[in-house]
Amino acid sequence: MKMRKLLAVTLLLAFVLVMTAGCGGTDANKTETKPAATDAAEVILGANFELSGAVAVYGQTKMNGVEIAIDEINKAGGILGKQVKLIKYDNKGDDAEALSLTTRLMTEDKIVTMLGPVTSGRVMVAVPVSEQFKIPLVTGTGTAAAITVADGKVNQYAFRICYTDEYQGKLAGKFAATSLGGKTAAMLVNQNDDYSIGLSEAFKTTFEENGGKVIEQVSFTNDDVNFNTALTKIIATNPDVLYVPAYYEQDALIAKQARELGYTKPIIGGDGWDSADYLLQTAGAAALQEVYFVNHYFSGDAEPAVKAFVDAYTAKYNETPSSFSALGYDTAMFVKDAIERAGSLDPVAIRDAMAATKEFKGITGNLAMGENHDPIKSAVIISFDADGKPILKEKLQ
Amino acid sequence: MEQFYVFLQQMVNGISLGSIYALIALGYTMVYGIIKLINFAHGDIYMVGAFVGYFAINYLHVGFFGSLFIAMAACVLLGILIERIAYKPLRNATRIAALITAIGVSFLLEYTTVFALGAQSRAFPEVLGNIRFGFFGNKVFITNKELLIYGVTLALMVLLQFIVKKTKTGKAMRAVAFDRDAAMLMGVNIDNTISATFALGSALAGAAGVLVGIYYSAISPLMGMNPGLKAFVAAVLGGIGSIPGAALGGVLMGVIETMVIAYGQSTFRDAVAFAILIIILIIKPSGIFGSNAREKV
Structure with a gap:
């Protein structure tokens, strides 16, 4: 007993x-401890990023880009003569964490603008909080349409600086029909993924508006590695171009297997293809010939601003910055630009300045804020040289 | 005619996929035959085989056959270890307890690998090059990798059949599968025989892992889940416990899956695979080769 x-x-x-x-x-989420205090001597920004969990790679590389920008801003004298203080939190890719951290940043930490989250689902959770506290939120990478426009109404305090899924699907469709002169297209679509479906729908519409026809569409699922059957079916219809809106792990396999089955015509993709090293390792240079994908920027761009960023990033992190890093950098720089134009640290004034952005020069292209808070900006088409190194094929407006 | 060549090309694809399923299904069926356990960790042994092959090629520079051998050897050890640690203490427990343990072992292998190596896919090194052989005036192609998959699968199946039918260990395995108590009374070492079964099954899974790495050129810690389930359906289709049944079931699964994508809706591919499982369980629960077979290993 x-x-x-x-x-x-x-x-x-x-x-x-x-x-x-x-x-x-x-x-323990709190990477940097800071008691709640409004210190007018500095500009307090919050970052609510996926720094661990399934999409940690995206969150971390984007955070690296943000940090390069903040360092640069502070070295050059800060914003409005004040140093910038960045409060970083890790939402672990979890909706509940993203929500509570947004609230914490906007109430206790007294931030003037929040950067992030990184992925669409988490951003959508954070948006209502920013509307409630009237503090702007800028995502560099959330591409879902519903982030900025919900039920036909624009979310007043939510902004993004990357293009939407629909926009890049359209660009790919236009590129396939005009630059490549394709008349027929086939699509290989991940049926489990909103990104893949969104891109494929936009591609189809635009490709057909430009005189082409989508003659075959085959779907696959998240954990597929064998695309031989789907590709054999597609190749039998002999399309001029193959559109593959998926992520790089599967893209590499698709490119490789398509070439092994004898398909030599163009393969087109979206920004999910953005991992040149993985593509080259897995698919090999020969399979990457005639591969084109829409991306946010080109790391080998001769543009001085891009080159300076790539050099600074490579020196600090010893790797080539991905689009996520570049968009992270641009997110921080966009916020700086808006605060300077607002001329004050009042979140509502900053919001107004963001909405009124006419010409922001970023690493990922020049940007004007559209009325739906979706940017109007340029994109690049990347292809590969004979050694499988990425090259800039075209800049699109 | 053009349609016929496309059909032949799809058969080539289907048999390659089916060979992989068959190699995994053999391990399921052997283990089930001898201890009546559905070893859900089997798909993950296949994953470990792929990773061992990956490291063997990258760091020991052993080439294809070397890596195949090392992966098979490593999986033999892993299979025996799992059996001794996780399943042996439960040999007289309820079957549901053993089944739940098997699921536990499966998660353990998956997430230990994720923890140690990260969840992302890795590019499997290209060791064989890429050669295509054309048939019918270059209308149908078979790659060197596909030929290799057919060859290695066939060779391993012949070897397995030889071990089971002609060797003393094989005889002991058949005896234990037939009647464990009687075999024990006749002086068969049950523990060693069961270990040998796990060893053989795991070796085949390890080989399948390396073949998939070579064929698809990417591997990841969770790659064993789906093929593991499909191979299980294949084993049931062929008649669980029957070796020729697992081989035939595997190839059939691969071909059916391919034909559903090729001539039906790709969306329904997995639905069809599992619908087959349900239909077999209703109409002929013992599978194609499972009817009253007295001899099971």
Whole structure:
């Protein structure tokens, strides 16, 4: 009997310990401790990023880009003569975390603008909070349409600086029909993925508006590695171009298997293809000939601003910056630009300045803010040279 | 005629995919035959085989056959280890307890690999080059990799059949599968025989892992989940416990899946695979070769 009581007490203690440890965990999110205080001597920005979890790579590379920008801004004297302080939190790719961290940044930490989150789902969770506290939120990479426009109404405090899924699908469709002169196209679409479906629909519409015809569409799922059957079916219809709106892990396999089956015509993709190293390792240079994908920027661009950013990034992190890094950098720079034009640290004034952006020069192209808070900006088409190194094929407006 | 060549090309694709399923299904069926356990960790042994092959080629520079051998050897050890640690203590427990343990082992292998190596896919090194052989005036192609898959699969199946039918260990395996208690009374070492079964099955899964790495050139820690399930359906289709059944079931699954994509809706591919499972379980639960077979391993 005594033993049993002892056991019960021990278990209870263990339970309490686990619970408190669990609660303590939330504090550990805070990469930088900073008591809630409005210090007019500095500009406080918040970052609510996916720094761990399934999409950690996206969050981290984007954060690297943001940090390069903040360093640069502070070295050049800050914004409106004040140093910038960035408060970073990790939402772990989790909706609930993203929500509570947004609230915390906008209430306790007294930020003037929030950067992030990185992926569309998390941004959509954060948007209502920013509307409630009237503090602007800028995502560099959330591409879902509903972030900026919900139920036909523009979210007043939500902005993005990357193009939407629909926009890049349209660009790819136009490129296929005009620059490549394609008359027929086939599409290989991930049926489990909104990104893939969104791109394919926009591609189809634009390609057909420009005189082409989509003659075959085959779907696949997230964990497919064998595309031989789908590709054999597609190749039998002999399309002029093959559109593959998917992510690089599967894109590499598709390119390789398509070439092995004897398909030599163009393969076109979206920004999901953006991992030149992985493509080259997996598919090989020969398979990447006649591959074109729409991207946000080209890391080998001769443009001085791009080159300076790529050099600074490579020196600090020892890798070529991805589009995520470049968009992270542009997000921070866009916020700086808006605050300077607003001339004050009032979040509402900053919001107005963001909405009124006419010409912001970024690494990922020049940008004007559209009335739906979706940017009107340029894109690039990347292709590959004989050694499988990425090259700039075209700049699109 | 053009349609016929496309059909032949799809058959080539289907048999390649089916060969992989067959190699995995053999391990399922052997283990089931001997201890009546559906070893859900089997698909993950296949994944470990692929990773061992990847490291063998990249760091030991052993070439294709070397990496195949090392991966098979590593999987033999892993299979025996799993059996001794996780399944042996439960040999007289309920079957549901053993089944749940198998699912546990599966997750353990998957997420240990994710923890150690990261969740992202890796490019499998290209060791064989890419040669295509054309037939019918270059209307139908078979690649060197596909020929290799057919060859290695066939060779391993012949070898397995030889071991099971002609060797002493094979005889012991058949005896244990037939009647474990009687075999024990006749002096068969049950523990060693069961270990040998796991070893053989795991070796085949390891080989399948390397073949897939070579064929698709990408591997990831969760790559075993889906093929594992499909191979399980293949084993049931052929008649679980039957070796020729698993081989035929695997090839059939691969071909059916391919034909659903080629001539039906690609969206329904997995639905068709599992609909087949349900239909077999209703109409002929013992599978194609499973009817009253007295001899199971």
